[in-house]
Structure formats: C-alpha cells, structure tokens
Amino acid sequence: SKRAAALKRWSQIMGEATIREDFKVFSDSPQDQAGLLRFITASKLAARPAWQQHASVLAQKVQVVETGGDLVHLEVSGYVKSKGISADQLVHIPSYGTYQVKAIERWADPLASKSKRHTDMAVEASEVAEERVEASEAREELTMEEEDDGMEGEQTWPSQEELQAARMKRRRVPKFMGEYASCWIPDDEEEGSDEGDEDMDMEGDEGEGEGSEGGEQEEEHAEIEDDEDEDDGDETMSLAPDEEERARSEWAARRAEEQEQKDYPDEVEVPGDVPARQRFARYRGLRSLRTSPWDPFENLPQRHHKIVHFSSPAMSRAKALKTPESAVPAGSYVTLHIERVPKSLAHSLQASCAGGMSGYKPLVVGGLAGYENRMGLVHWRVTSYRGESNSVKSKDTLVLVQGARRMEIRPIFSEASESSNNHRMLRYLPGTGSCVASAYAPVTWGPGPMLLMQRQKSGALTVVAVGSTLPPNANRIILKRIVLSGLPFKIHKRKATIRFMFYNPEDIRWFKAVELWTKFGRRGIIREPLGTHGYMKATFDSPIAHHDTVCMSLYKRVFPPYPEDPAKQLCSAAASGV
Secondary structure, three states, X not given: XXXXXXXXXXXXXXXXXXXXXXXXOOOOOHHHXXXXXXXXXXXOOOOOOHHHOOOEEEEEEEEEEOOOOOEEEEEEEEEEEOOOEOOOOXXXXXOOEEEEEEEEEEEOOOOOOOOOOOOOOOOOOOOOOOEEEXXXXXXXXXXXXXXXXXXXXXXXXXXXXXXXXXXXXXXXXXXXXXXXXXXXXXXXHHOOOOXXXXXXXXXXXXXXXXXXXXXXXXXXXXXXXXXXXOOOOOOOOOOOHHHHHXXXXXXXXXXXXXXXXXXXXXXXXXXXXXXXXXXXXXXXXXXXOOOOOOOOOOOOOOOHHHOOOOOOHHHHHHHHOOOOOOOEOOOOEEEEEEEEEEHHXXXXXXXXXXXXXXXXXXXXXXXXXXXXXXXXXXXXEEEEOOHHHOOOEOOOOEEEEEOOEEEEEOOEEEOOOOOOOEEEEEOEOOOOXXXXXXXXXXXXXXXXXXXXXXXXXXXXXXXXEEEEEOOOOOOOEEEEEEEEEEEEEEEEOOEEEEEOOOOOHHHHHHOOOOOEEEOOOOEEEXXXXXXXXXXXXXXXXXXXXXXXXEEEEEEEEOOOOOOOOOHHHHHXXXXXXX
C-alpha cells in the first residue's frame, strides 16, 4: 500500500541521515507497537564513548586569587561534562599543566531562566553556593614517579634459619661418605638445569637497554654506540638556502636507509676492526622469537623502577575510573578552586579567557582518573596517517595528542603480535598495517583515540599516525633484532663452508650455539671454524643452493628513552603551540 511504501521510504531516509544500522521507524498500528517492544527488549546499549570516561569542566569564567607569592589560586567556573568530578582528583589545564583542587563549589545554573522576562543568557549566579566539597586527605598527589628504593634488587646474606634449612635438606649420599664430602654432591634437581643456558646466552650484559642514553650503559661497552641518529637540536622557523639543501640531503639519506631496511630487514655487517663478540656482546640467540622465554625482570634500566606497575591492569582501570560518592554530578555549574598555580600562567590564562570575540580561547579543564599522573610504560596501537610518504624512525621526538593532554614522547615501534610475549622492534613506522608505539609517559586509561604529530624543519606540525590506547604494561618485551649474513663457499650434500659472516675463529666459537637459517627456508648449525679468516663448517637440514644466503639472528631487549624531567614533558609540547 501507499502507507507502507511511504513508511519504508521514510525509514531509509532517516537511516541514511543518522548513519545507524539499527535505526527503525514504527507506526501507531498495534503490530508495529508490538514490534517496537520486541526491538527495545533485544537492543543493547552502545558502548560509552571514550571522551565520556573522564570528567571535564567547560569554563565560563576564570579568576585569579592572589596569595602573596609566586603561586596563586585559580577559580574556574563552568559546567561539568561527561561524568561527575571530585575534589580529590587532579585536573589538567591544557598547555598549563596538572594541579590539585582545593575545593569545588556547586552553584545554581546561571543560564536557567526563572521567568519569561529573563531572556538574557548572562544571568548572574546566586551569591551563595548550594554546596561546597572540600578535598580530603586521600586526594591524589602530584608525584609522577615512584619512590627510589636503593636496596631493591640487592642480594642479602641468608639468615641463620635459611642456612640451617639448607643443611638439613635431605640428599642421597653413600653410607661411607662423610658430612663434608656430601656437601660437594649436587642436588638431583639442579644437575641439568644449566645445560643449554650457556649455549643460548651470549653472556653479554643487556646493560640499561637502548633507552638508557647519556651514561647509563656499562663502562665496558661504552665504546659500543647505537646506530640511531641523535637529535639535530633546535630548529628555526625559516631555513637558509644551505640549511635547506642540507635538510633535503638528510631527508634523502633517511629515505634511502628506510628503503634498505625494507629490502634487507635488520641486516648488519660485522666490523672488521672490532670483534663480533665485543660489538654484539649484549645480543643473544633465540630458537624462536615467538616461543622462547625471556625474563621480563632481567637487566632493567636504572629508572625503570620509578614507573608504576600493575599486576592486573583491568582491575586497576575499573577502580580508577569509578566515580567517587563525593563527586559533583555532570551538568552542574561549579567553581573549581585550583591551588598552587604559577602567577604568570594564571594571568595568561585569565587574559586568554577574558578576551573579546577575536581573542577568546575556549578552555576545557580535564579531570584525571587514578594513576593518570604516574609515569608508566604506555603503549598505543597506531597506523600511519600518510602511508609510504612518512619517514618516522624509532626514538624520533613526536607530539602526542590524547584527550586534554599534549606531550612530547620518543616512542619505539614494535610488531603488534597477540600470540607472543616477545615483540620485534621496528626501526621505522610502517607505511601499511598497524604496529605498537611504546614510550615512557603518564598513564592514560583506554580505550581512547590519539594522534602522533611530527615537527618539521620549518616548525610546522603534521599528523603522522593515528591510533588508540592499549593497557599499560611495564613487562612488555621488545626485542631489537640484527641479522648477520654470509655466503656459501663450498657445498657437499647437507654440509657447507660459509664465509663473510665472521672474520676470526674466536667469534665463530662464541656464536657457535646460535642456529643458522637461509633465505630459502633451510635450518642449520655451526660445526667448527675453518682456518683463521672466518670460514666455518655448517650442517643444514637439507642441501642449500649456491645463490642462497646464510643468516644468523641475534636479539637484545630495548626500552624507549626515559624523559629527563617528566614534569616538563607536558609543558614542552604546550610551549610548542600545540
């Protein structure tokens, strides 16, 4: 009928306008009313948007209260959005930092018209607050790092009880053997425990990881420098012709290096003047990157213990995002009494919010949930925004935009594998597909969208990646891989002589336990060195081809660089005009 056709056409139009697949239009007929009830019963509530998980205040008025010093109090009046806000939680003012709240005053809505003659939208609020909530003693602190425990990880001498328990441990000893001689018999459970550890471990110290720059590596490996380039320093807004030409040449060199990594991923050459056992002393071999174990608490950086560790991120997130009972509900008109704000920043903020139509800047004060002011090892799943046109290297300085906070980070990229505890580091942000970016930064509870921006030579910021937040995990293992390659010299069935991988027999004996593999899928082991020029004998699971390439994979755990001053990590991005 015409009625049914019109109803169907109207439903299609409304569905396209709302862009929702579950949109339906019902008429006033009894059949449609019954269908409406069934639809409501079977419908599920949509997931809460990420921006509604954190409280915020849309500022209407900003006042500065002088206290007679360099620090003043700031009174921000406005409407509470998304969810309730508490005086015990910290607040973040974009481009101005994170502060504590002394009290929250709740007022009557000044925009609510009490009679028909009140048509002006600027009606003043009442002089007396309806409610005043003071901060309790359990409020969040501004401390960003955990306390430094110098004795953490230190070994202590066993107590007398532990020594006595060790002596009384039962051993299977012959009857003719005395107590002194029986102490030299190893336990049954320890006899085969170290068999293979010596072979797989290259006995190289991981040091402080790749993120411990500036003197945190051990002295014995001080001469071994990483391959990553250092920062170029401060850049000016305008470049001279010679500087622009140098910038173009640097960009071309980086693009060539990135293309080389795509053609020959992770391949490096053994230096001829430095033995490989010294140059790659901190690397070790793994039988399988996916299944081989790696101790997450081994050789951690010096400042890694200052970050927050979560045994159960899901439970910590639920506890942190729970709205406290003393919170002022969303939709209320409140005044935040923010304390200990620098005077210069407070007056600058007041001037920007009090400007006219041309100079007015909207202000949204964001509330931080629990632990969101603590430093942690934060991860994001990111995708390149411009595809292959990007050239973003691990440890490059990027600007993170997430919620109300902007900060400078130096992330490292790794594979986004879900079936493995070990994740291979990527030297560049891939142009296609997704990866995981990891950096030391204040904790942010997801899910939530984020942007990564890169500063160009001219000072402009461009978006290089978009993504979402992953749960913080301080024990995520990111391994940097290097591949040593050699060529077959002589082949006899499954045996072959390999050259150009090492240059002395001592290096061959050092890496003898590491498995070999070829680019055509063969697996092999090193038998023995041959001569004094780095030739070696190897055996493979099947005959190899003369044009094949023999490779060896070595790994070491890496960490992102730790910021020198975490408190200035947020302000540096603010000063850049983000």
